[in-house]
Amino acid sequence: ETVLTQSPATLSLSPGESATLSCRASQSVNSYLIWYQQKPGQAPRLLISDASNRATGIPARFSGSGSGTDFSLTISSLEPEDSAVYYCQQRGSWPLTFGGGTKVEIK
Amino acid sequence: EVQLLESGGGLVQPGGSLRLSCGASGFTFGSYAMSWVRQAPGKGLEWVSSIRANGGDTQYADAVKGRFSISRDNSETTLFLQMNSLRPDDTAVYYCATTREYCSGASCFVPWFFDFWGRGALVTVSS
Numbered sequence: 001e002t003v004l005t006q007s008p009a010t011l012s013l014s015p016g017e018s019a020t021l022s023c024r025a026s027q028s029v030n031s032y033l034i035w036y037q038q039k040p041g042q043a044p045r046l047l048i049s050d051a052s053n054r055a056t057g058i059p060a061r062f063s064g065s066g067s068g069t070d071f072s073l074t075i076s077s078l079e080p081e082d083s084a085v086y087y088c089q090q091r092g093s094w095p096l097t098f099g100g101g102t103k104v105e106i107k
Numbered sequence: 108e109v110q111l112l113e114s115g116g117g118l119v120q121p122g123g124s125l126r127l128s129c130g131a132s133g134f135t136f137g138s139y140a141m142s143w144v145r146q147a148p149g150k151g152l153e154w155v156s157s158i159r160a161n162g163g164d165t166q167y168a169d170a171v172k173g174r175f176s177i178s179r180d181n182s183e184t185t186l187f188l189q190m191n192s193l194r195p196d197d198t199a200v201y202y203c204a205t206t207r208e209y210c211s212g213a214s215c216f217v218p219w220f221f222d223f224w225g226r227g228a229l230v231t232v233s234s
Contacts, residue, residue, distance in 0.1 A: 034220040036152075042153065043202055043224035044144075055222065087152055091219040095168050096142075096154040 002027055002090050012105040019075040020084055020100045026069075032035030033071045035064055038101075039084045047086075048073065075090035080106050109133040109223045111203050116228030123193050127228055129186040129203030136184040137161075140206040140217050143177065143188050145199035146227075155201070156188065158210045159217065169196075193232045199229040 003026040011019055025031060031051040036044040047057040048064035050072060061076045075082055083106045088099040129141070142157040143215040156177040157166045165177050176189040186203050204221035 029148050032218075035198045036221075038152075040201065043226055044221070045224070046220065089152070089220065091152075093157050094166055095217055096157070098152040098154065 001095055002029060002093055002097050004088050004090055004097055006086075006088060006099035008102060009100075010103045010105065012091075012107055013078055014032035014107045015078055015080060016035045016105045017078050019078055019104055021073040021104070023066075023071045023073070023099050024069055025071075025092075026089055027093075028068045029090040031067050032090055032092040033064075033066065034089040034091065035062075035073045036087045036089065037082075038087065044087065075098075075104070078104075078106055082106060108206070111205070111223060111225030112202055113225045113228035114200060115223075116201065116230045118231045118233065119193055120234050121194060121232055123232070124189070124191045125193065125230060127188040127190065127203075127230070129188075129225055131184045131203075131205075134205070134223075137181045138208055138210075140208055141177075141179060141186045142204050142206065142218070142219075142221060143201055144204055144221065144224075145197075145201045145230075146185065147196075147199045150199075153199070157206075157219065158186070160215070188230055190230070193230075195232050198230060198232050200229050201225045 005024045007022045035048040038044040052064045084100045085103045110132045112130045143155040158177045174192045178187045203225045205223045209216045
């Protein structure tokens with residue numbers, strides 16, 4: 001099973017600042033790494049597929065990068081509505097697995 | 108507009124059974140693989156099970172293999188999850204989610220990520 005480790009657990013930043021979230025895989029997942037955003041009481045929302053492809057309707061301030069085992073999600077110029085938990089998921093091998101999440105707090 | 112509506116959740120005793128349904132609308136259900144993903148209270152996301160668009164291939168997490176069964180009725184655009192021998196650690200919100208299949212002739216490709224999600228159904232296993 002591919003274990004995904006997300007860091008940091010929590011990120012507290014001010015509006016306008018940039019956030020960089022990390023997701024590290026225990027083995028290569030090629031570029032098959034996905035990012036979701038989940039706000040309290042809501043279902044997750046797809047942000048980025050296959051490391052760097054923004055989903056429909058996702059603002060350009062969200063970007064993803066990486067390959068192999070190391071990936072990052074960058075949120076440039078944070079806005080208050082970006083407060084959420086962000087999860088990574090790999091589809092490189094079964095079982096599909098998720099990281100433990102990074103909580104982004106906006107000061 | 109894509110809509111996914113889970114139902115069938117509730118309180119069940121350990122060892123009991125429950126059947127979740129996910130009614131789908133707003134998209135071509137028969138062109139999408141479907142999955143169940145759960146989230147224990149205050150915890151992260153956990154993939155549970157997936158089924159191909161034609162229902163011909165299924166996958167299960169080890170934690171539920173042999174106890175849960177995924178199925179679908181494309182004529183009724185509904186996804187199911189039969190859950191047997193339930194345990195307290197199965198307590199979670201269960202989400203259904205879609206993955207579009209891409210087909211060329213008889214060959215289909217499924218990029219297993221989840222583009223649309225339902226609002227979830229809470230399953231509580233407790234005595």
